[in-house]
Amino acid sequence: MRQQDLEQLRKEVDGLNVKILDLINERTSLVKQIGKVKEKQGVNRYDPMREREMLNFLKEYNEGPLPNGILDEIFKGIFMSALEIQKDEEKNALLVSRKRKPEDTIVNVNGTKIGDGSQTFVFGPCAVESYEQVKAVAQSIKAKGLTMIRGGAYKPRTSPYDFQGLGLEGLKILRQVADEEGLQVVTEIVTPGHLEEALDYVDVVQIGARNMQNFELLKEAGMINKPVLLKRGMSATIDEFVKAAEYIIAKGNDQIILCERGIRTYERATRNTLDISAVPILKQETHLPVMVDVTHSTGRKDLLLPTAKAAIAVGADGVMAEVHPDPAVALSDAQQQMDIGEFDAFYEEIQRFMKNYATV
Numbered sequence: 548m549r550q551q552d553l554e555q556l557r558k559e560v561d562g563l564n565v566k567i568l569d570l571i572n573e574r575t576s577l578v579k580q581i582g583k584v585k586e587k588q589g590v591n592r593y594d595p596m597r598e599r600e601m602l603n604f605l606k607e608y609n610e611g612p613l614p615n616g617i618l619d620e621i622f623k624g625i626f627m628s629a630l631e632i633q634k635d636e637e638k639n640a641l642l643v644s645r646k647r648k649p650e651d652t653i654v655n656v657n658g659t660k661i662g663d664g665s666q667t668f669v670f671g672p673c674a675v676e677s678y679e680q681v682k683a684v685a686q687s688i689k690a691k692g693l694t695m696i697r698g699g700a701y702k703p704r705t706s707p708y709d710f711q712g713l714g715l716e717g718l719k720i721l722r723q724v725a726d727e728e729g730l731q732v733v734t735e736i737v738t739p740g741h742l743e744e745a746l747d748y749v750d751v752v753q754i755g756a757r758n759m760q761n762f763e764l765l766k767e768a769g770m771i772n773k774p775v776l777l778k779r780g781m782s783a784t785i786d787e788f789v790k791a792a793e794y795i796i797a798k799g800n801d802q803i804i805l806c807e808r809g810i811r812t813y814e815r816a817t818r819n820t821l822d823i824s825a826v827p828i829l830k831q832e833t834h835l836p837v838m839v840d841v842t843h844s845t846g847r848k849d850l851l852l853p854t855a856k857a858a859i860a861v862g863a864d865g866v867m868a869e870v871h872p873d874p875a876v877a878l879s880d881a882q883q884q885m886d887i888g889e890f891d892a893f894y895e896e897i898q899r900f901m902k903n904y905a906t907v
C-alpha cells in the first residue's frame with residue numbers, strides 16, 4: 548500500500564470518528580434525560596435487562612465485519628459510561644454540591660464565622676457532668692480568645708449501662724456557663740423530641756455519628772434556624788455523608804458544618820481511622836465548611852496534635868477536641884480527654900504551627 552493510500556484511509560477514519568463522537572454525544576443527551584426521569588421515579592439507574600435487550604437486538608442487526616464479542620465489549624463500555632454520567636449529574640444537582648453553588652458557605656454562629664478561610668476550634672468535655680466541670684473548661688477556652696464550647700447532654704453510648712448524659716439539666720449548665728463566659732454552645736441532639744426542648748439552650752445542633760442516617764432527625768434539623776454540625780457516620784461512605792447533609796439542606800437549612808470523625812476499619816491502633824482525605828474531597832464536592840474531630844477519630848491523646856496539624860494542612864475549617872478538668876474521673880471517654888494543662892500546650896503548639904504554616 549502506498550503512503551498516499553494510508554493517508555486517504557486515515558482521513559476516512561477521522562471522518563467516521565467525528566460521526567461516532569456526534570452520535571455518542573447525541574446518545575449521552577438522551578441518557579441524561581433518562582437519568583433525570585429515573586431519579587424522579589426513584590428507580591435504579593442500572594438496568595441489566597434493558598442492557599441485555601439492547602445487546603441482543605444489536606447482535607441480530609450486526610452484519611459484520613465487527614465480531615459480536617467485540618460489539619458486546621464496545622456497547623458495555625457505552626452503557627457503563629452512561630451510568631457514570633447519570634451518577635455525576637445526580638451528584639452535581641445536589642443542593643450541597645459545589646457544582647450547584649461554587650462559593651463557600653460560611654456558617655455564622657452568632658458572629659463566629661466557620662468556613663471563611665480562618666480556622667475555628669471547638670473544645671469542651673465529652674459529657675456535661677457538673678457546673679464546676681464545664682466552668683473550668685469554659686474559662687480556659689475564653690482565656691485563649693476562643694468562642695465555642697462543646698459538651699454532651701444526651702450521650703448515645705454503646706452500652707445502655709454507660710452514663711447517658713444529664714439531658715435537659717446538662718443543657719442548662721452549658722447555657723449558663725456559656726452566657727457567663729460569652730461562648731457559643733455546640734451540643735448533640737439525639738431525637739427530634741430533644742431538638743425542640745434544646746433549641747433555647749443551644750447555638751449549634753450536633754448530629755452525631757450514630758445518627759448520621761437518622762433521616763427524620765436530619766429533616767427536623769433542616770427546619771430549624773440554627774447551624775447544624777453533622778458528624779460522619781462511623782461506617783458511612785463520603786457519598787452517604789454528603790447525602791445526609793442533603794437531607795438537611797433540602798428542608799431549607801444551609802447552615803451545615805460537616806465533621807470528619809474517623810471511620811471503622813480493621814486498624815486497632817486508633818479508636819477509628821481518621822480519613823484525612825475526606826476533608827479535601829468534601830471541600831471539593833460540597834460548598835460546606837469541614838471540621839475534624841481529632842478526639843473521636845484517634846481516641847489517643849498523643850495523636851491529637853499531629854492529627855490537628857494534618858487537618859489544618861489539608862484545608863479543614865476547624866478542629867474539635869475534648870477537654871476535661873480531671874479526665875481520670877470523667878464519666879465518659881476518660882483516657883482520651885485532655886486536662887487543662889495539656890489543652891494549654893496543645894493550643895499553644897497548634898497556634899505556632901498555624902503561624903509557621905501561613906508563612907510557608
Ligand SMILES: O=C(O)C(=O)C[C@]1(C(=O)O)C=C[C@@H](O)C=C1
Nearest residue numbers: 581592593594595597598626629
Ligand atoms: O435506559 C435506561 O434505563 C438507561 O438508564 C440508559 C442505559 C443506556 O446507556 O442505554 C444506561 C444504563 C442502564 O443500565 C441501561 C441503559
